[in-house]
Amino acid sequence: MAQDFSQPRLERRHIRVRGVVQGVGFRPFVYRLAQTLDLSGWVRNDGDGVELEGQGLPGNLSALIARIRSEAPSLARVDSIHTRLCDADPADQGFTIRTSESGAVSTTIGHDSAVCADCLAELFEPADRRWRYPFINCTHCGPRYTITCALPYDRSNTSMATFAQCPACQREYDAPEHRRFHAEPNACADCGPQLSLLEAAGVRVATRDPIADTLLRLLTGEIVAIKGLGGFHLVCDARNPEAVERLRARKGRGGKPFAVMVANL
Ligand SMILES: [Zn+2]
Numbered sequence: 054m055a056q057d058f059s060q061p062r063l064e065r066r067h068i069r070v071r072g073v074v075q076g077v078g079f080r081p082f083v084y085r086l087a088q089t090l091d092l093s094g095w096v097r098n099d100g101d102g103v104e105l106e107g108q109g110l111p112g113n114l115s116a117l118i119a120r121i122r123s124e125a126p127s128l129a130r131v132d133s134i135h136t137r138l139c140d141a142d143p144a145d146q147g148f149t150i151r152t153s154e155s156g157a158v159s160t161t162i163g164h165d166s167a168v169c170a171d172c173l174a175e176l177f178e179p180a181d182r183r184w185r186y187p188f189i190n191c192t193h194c195g196p197r198y199t200i201t202c203a204l205p206y207d208r209s210n211t212s213m214a215t216f217a218q219c220p221a222c223q224r225e226y227d228a229p230e231h232r233r234f235h236a237e238p239n240a241c242a243d244c245g246p247q248l249s250l251l252e253a254a255g256v257r258v259a260t261r262d263p264i265a266d267t268l269l270r271l272l273t274g275e276i277v278a279i280k281g282l283g284g285f286h287l288v289c290d291a292r293n294p295e296a297v298e299r300l301r302a303r304k305g306r307g308g309k310p311f312a313v314m315v316a317n318l
Pocket residue numbers: 168169170171172173190191192193194195
């Protein structure tokens with residue numbers, strides 16, 4: 054059959070990326086690159102990392118591969134990229150994020166990461182819907198390793214699986230231009246985990262503001278166990294010698310220094 058020169062030549066490549074590429078916004082990153090480079094195809098997590106197929110002009114495919122390496126999200130680490138040509142599908146349109154492929158697992162998950170500047174700005178913006186929401190996160194920050202029960206890294210494989218996203222969170226999760234696009238722990242005060250304060254016996258304290266109540270207790274010399282993502286921190290007011298002594302006695306820690314937290318230096 055004679056070649057049709059009226060159509061630009063399409064190339065399709067299967068691309069395999071290994072490294073720390075799950076839970077770091079990698080699929081949304083690839084999705085946006087594909088949009089920019091006018092490529093069709095798909096991307097998904099699997100037990101080996103991230104795999105994708107891209108189809109478009111050969112130069113754009115080369116640019117995709119180069120930019121996957123040079124522009125990867127800040128929390129990602131690309132160890133290797135392997136590509137091979139596959140059959141182009143002239144009818145293929147659009148680029149999609151597919152559900153994960155399960156199977157043998159040999160990839161790794163990123164570490165938990167401190168809140169990013171964008172989330173911090175939202176956290177202290179009274180007009181923001183996540184104002185003072187302590188479990189704020191996005192694809193650039195938040196928990197990863199400590200909430201992951203199994204790989205591939207999908208919400209259903211994390212401790213967030215029991216929290217169904219509210220419509221507003223779901224819209225962010227589904228919006229390619231949003232930094233919470235496919236952010237697996239995405240949550241807000243309406244749909245995500247809540248703070249609670251318990252007495253030592255485990256009875257919930259009726260309070261509208263667990264943080265303010267906790268602060269008050271610390272200032273009056275109480276010891277509080279704060280459950281974080283990776284375990285408990287026992288805290289007291291470091292300026293209160295009696296409280297520090299009581300904590301030493303309870304911990305059986307006579308002279309070894311404690312860690313001290315300060316808001317700033
Ligand atoms: Zn963030």
